[in-house]
Amino acid sequence: MNKFEQGDFYMTTISCTYTGDGETKLVHGPTGSVLETDLPPDNGGKGRRFSPTDLLASAFASCVLTIMGKMAAVRKENFEGTQISIDKIMADKPRRVAEFVLDVTFPAHFTDAQKKLYLSAVNACPVHQTLHPDVKVTVNVK
Incomplete structure (x- = not known):
């Protein structure tokens, strides 16, 4: 459980870093799991990852x-x-x-x-x- 759990309130911190060329890297604070995003082609991106x-x-x-x-x-x-x-x-x-x-x-x-x-x-x-x-x-x- 996250250290911020208090009754009905639960908070998770996710850090997001712009890595360039329309992409970001997200890190799930409690676990360190990583997701990366990209701009979709219909919005000027290359669509290399989830938008x-x-x-x-x-x-x-x-x-x-x-x-x-x-x-x-x-x-x-x-x-x-x-x-x-x-x-x-x-x-x-x-x-x-x-x-x-x-x-x-x-x-x-x-x-x-x-x-x-x-x-x-x-x-x-x-x-x-x-x-x-x-x-x-x-x-x-x-």
């Missing part, structure tokens, strides 16, 4: 799957193999994420009732709760 908004999309998808995984563990249900493919749709003026489209693929043995229950994780996700209300979220079940 910052790609990381936002990744955070959203992994947040939802993590919550679903916790739900499955509590329910003692086999959840392995569940996938989310997420599309990020950008807008101009202002340049921002306009929409996320999540395609969720559940295990073949899941019933419609189970799928509906697990899809509640989309709205429970803290990343989703942090998004501006103008960001459209579309969820498709495969």
Whole structure:
């Protein structure tokens, strides 16, 4: 646990360094894990790595799957193999994420009732709760 944990408050420090040519290096303080970003080609970059908004999309998808995984563990249900493919749709003026489209693929043995229950994780996700209300979220079940 991070030394800043206090009740309902949890803080993690991530350092970000501009390394040149449109790229940054991020270091997760508690673990030392490293991520690197690059400007996307549609914004003058070379697209060699995740863009910052790609990381936002990744955070959203992994947040939802993590919550679903916790739900499955509590329910003692086999959840392995569940996938989310997420599309990020950008807008101009202002340049921002306009929409996320999540395609969720559940295990073949899941019933419609189970799928509906697990899809509640989309709205429970803290990343989703942090998004501006103008960001459209579309969820498709495969």
